[in-house]
Structure formats: structure tokens, C-alpha cells
Amino acid sequence: MVRYLITGGAGFIGSHLVEALLARGDEVAVLDSLSTGRLSNLEAVRDHPAFSFTQGSVLDELAVDQAVRDCDVVVHLAAAVGVKLIVEQPLYSLTTNIRGAICVLEAAHRYRRKVMVASSSEIYGKNNADALNETSDRILGSPAVARWAYSTSKAVDEILAYAYHRERGMPTIVVRLFNTVGPRQSPAYGMVIPRFVRQALAGEPLSVYGDGSQTRCFCHVADVVDALVRLLGEPRAEGDVFNVGSSEEISIEELAKLVIARTGSSSELVHLPYDVAYEAGFEDMARRVPDVTKVGEVTGWKAKRHLVDVLDDVIAEVRAEYALARDI
Ligand code: UDP
Numbered sequence: 001m002v003r004y005l006i007t008g009g010a011g012f013i014g015s016h017l018v019e020a021l022l023a024r025g026d027e028v029a030v031l032d033s034l035s036t037g038r039l040s041n042l043e044a045v046r047d048h049p050a051f052s053f054t055q056g057s058v059l060d061e062l063a064v065d066q067a068v069r070d071c072d073v074v075v076h077l078a079a080a081v082g083v084k085l086i087v088e089q090p091l092y093s094l095t096t097n098i099r100g101a102i103c104v105l106e107a108a109h110r111y112r113r114k115v116m117v118a119s120s121s122e123i124y125g126k127n128n129a130d131a132l133n134e135t136s137d138r139i140l141g142s143p144a145v146a147r148w149a150y151s152t153s154k155a156v157d158e159i160l161a162y163a164y165h166r167e168r169g170m171p172t173i174v175v176r177l178f179n180t181v182g183p184r185q186s187p188a189y190g191m192v193i194p195r196f197v198r199q200a201l202a203g204e205p206l207s208v209y210g211d212g213s214q215t216r217c218f219c220h221v222a223d224v225v226d227a228l229v230r231l232l233g234e235p236r237a238e239g240d241v242f243n244v245g246s247s248e249e250i251s252i253e254e255l256a257k258l259v260i261a262r263t264g265s266s267s268e269l270v271h272l273p274y275d276v277a278y279e280a281g282f283e284d285m286a287r288r289v290p291d292v293t294k295v296g297e298v299t300g301w302k303a304k305r306h307l308v309d310v311l312d313d314v315i316a317e318v319r320a321e322y323a324l325a326r327d328i
Helices: 012-023 039-045 061-069 083-088 090-111 146-168 192-201 221-232 252-263 293-299 307-327
Strands: 003-007 027-032 051-055 073-076 114-120 172-177 206-209 215-217 240-244 249-251 269-272
Touching: 003 012, 003 061, 012 027, 012 039, 012 221, 027 061, 039 051, 061 090, 073 090, 073 221, 083 090, 083 146, 090 114, 090 146, 114 146, 114 221, 146 172, 172 221, 192 206, 192 252, 192 307, 206 252, 215 252, 221 240, 221 293, 240 293, 249 252, 252 269, 252 307
Parallel strands: 003 027, 003 073, 027 051, 073 114, 114 172, 172 240, 206 269
Antiparallel strands: 215 249
16 A cells, blocks of 8 residues: 555546545545645545545645655646646746745655656647657747746756656656546636537537647546556656657547537537637647657556547536536
8 A cells, every 4th residue: 555645636637546546545645725626526535534635735845744744655736737827827837836846846855755747748839740759859939928938837847856866866757748638627727628518518609719720639537547557656667757648639620520519519619819819929739749659668558548438528527517507
């Protein structure tokens, strides 16, 4: 049995990881400020004897110190995420991501704990390669653009993890998460699938930003959690970085049409220019496709679910949510 600390464990990915680790028989403590995470995400594990929850920020050194002291392995997921949030609150995003990672890594160093740090495919910036592998270049615009500032903050988190590994011998693992989707993902921070599914089920137009030709690969959160659990159990992963994501590429226009088809909605598509959807000068990535060879070689991982599986799971969740709201 391993005692895990999951920072950001009340968030979308975190809460699924908590459930997977408890199901394996591990002990899990969550530290979460509940700024974007929700206690309702942890409903299923609330009374589990091996689970504990502390409301606190990763910027609170004392709270982090105590939580890290009492665990064996840290999974650092607490971060400002979502393009909408990082564009609207760049200072908050930078502080949470950089200072939060420093605080967690310093405590892990103090107590000699293993740490997994969650990074993001945002670090690749505008690199439109066929498949981005872990050594692909970062291509960024001006740091005055909030998105590139966010990308830099996640790269700083990575660099800190590498430096602690090389210079201090700490076992750190970096995971670069590509678009991750599934039940419990909030529509509040801009993510496209929870937004499209709600719009379709409400009979509202689906808001396609730009011309909709930009592509993404959406991975089911259950597959992402499977990759994280495998990497946590693999000593060869220490000191290294791994892409985790789906290789099934789809344009946002096609995604909108697929959501309409799977929901049976009569909604239309509406195209919104980026500077209306976000802010003047906003830059999007034309495509973002991961090369996941490395995580496959080291752990045997492969995404098992397809985009339609993700959509059906999210549609079922949102239908239940709407039915509940109607009953109240
Ligand atoms: N997007 C969209 N409509 C929305 C929300 C997002 O067309 O209501 C687009 C967004 O511009 C991007 C893609 O969908 O091209 C994925 O956006 P998301 O925020 O989910 O992820 P990321 O941009 O980080 O890949």
C-alpha cells in the first residue's frame, strides 16, 4: 500500500485518479483549494476509510509541508487550467503554476518524496508537427500573449522537476497531458466538449471558434488515469517526461457535427472569431497531435477508448444533470 498525496485531487482528472488509486488499495490524501475543483467530484470516495481531504492551496507552505510529510508519493495536479481562465486571469495562473510547483517540489525534497508533475501539451505552443514527441521544439509567440505566458509557466514547472532530479537526485516524473475529456469536466473554463454537449442538449447553437479547421485529439480521462497509474509504478519513468493523449485527430467543425449527431440535437453551428471568443490578439493552435510511443514502450499503455465513447459518456452525464434540474 502506497500513501499518495494528490494536489488538485478535487479537479476533473484528479478525482478520477483518486478513485483509481483507492480501488487498487492505496491510501489517498487530497489537497485542493476548491477554486476550480469541486467537492462533488469526490462524492463517491468521501466516506472511504483510506481517503482524506484537506482544503488548502499549494501556495500555503505549511499546508503543503504537512501533506507531503504524511505521504509517500506526490502527484502534483493543482494548477490553473483552461484557456478561458488563463486568458482572463494571467497573473493568478502564473502564480499558482510556478509558485505552487516550487512549494510542492521543495517540500518533496525536504522529505525525499517521489513526485509526478503534470505538464501540458500547451508547452509545444504553435508547433504543428504531424506528431509531437517529447523532444519536439516549443514554438511560442510573444510573452505578452496570455497563452504563451501560461505555456511558459508549465515549462518552468517541468524544468524545476528535471533540475530536482539531476541536481538533487529526486525521483520526479513529468507527464505532458494533451486534451483530456470525460465526465466531470466543467464547461466553465472554456473546454470545448463540455461546452458543445451542453449547447447541443439545450438546443442552442454550437460555438465554433475561428473557422473550425483547427484539430485536436481528445483522450478519455479513464485512459489518461491508466497512463498516470502505470507511470507511477514504473521506476524507469523517473527523471523522464512522457506525452499522454489520444492519437485520433478531429477538426473542431467535425467535432461539433459529431456532437449534434450523437445527441440527436437540432442545434446549428455558429462561427465566432477568436477575438470575440477570447480577446484581441488571441492565437490558437492549428493542430496538436501527440506521439505517445514513449509511454507505450515504457509502460505498455495505449488509449483504449475512442472519441465516440468520450462523447457518449459526457452526453449521458449532462442528460442526467438536466433531468435532475428539471425535477427540482
Ligand atoms: N473551441 C471552440 N468552441 C468552444 C470552446 C473551444 O471552437 O466553445 C475550440 C478552441 O478554440 C480550440 C479547441 O476548441 O481550438 C479546443 O479548445 P479547448 O479549450 O477545449 O482546448 P485547447 O485549446 O487547450 O486545446
